[in-house]
Amino acid sequence: MKRTMTVVALMMGIFGLAACDSSGGGSAGSSTTTSASGGGAAAGGSIGVKECDDYIKMWNDCYKDPTMKAAAKPAFDQIQSSWSGMAKDPAQKAALAGACKTMVDNFPKASCK
Secondary structure, eight states: OOOHHHHHHHHHHHHHHHHHHHHHHTTOOOOOOOOOOOOTTTTTHHHHHHHHHHHHHHHHHOOOHHHHHHHHHHHHHHHHHHHHHHHHHHHHHHHHHHHHHHHHHHHHGGGGG
């Protein structure tokens, strides 16, 4: 359980940094994209955890500016991949639901552009 919460906290931190970098006008410094094979939830798929799926929808609805979305997407794709793996483990799935709910509740709507 402690390991699960550490992973969730790390994912939240990664996304937070990506959101800060993209809303500040700069890029995250990463030019690699892995969206060719991943990101099933962003393409209409689902993680299988309602709270996480809600967060993904909020994220996709938030970023209208293609430049900002492209800057934040690599980190977001990595988070979605982690969530997909965690959702397959019943013990981690419960913790994941709580973490995603917290992320939905604290979504930085002011940075939506």
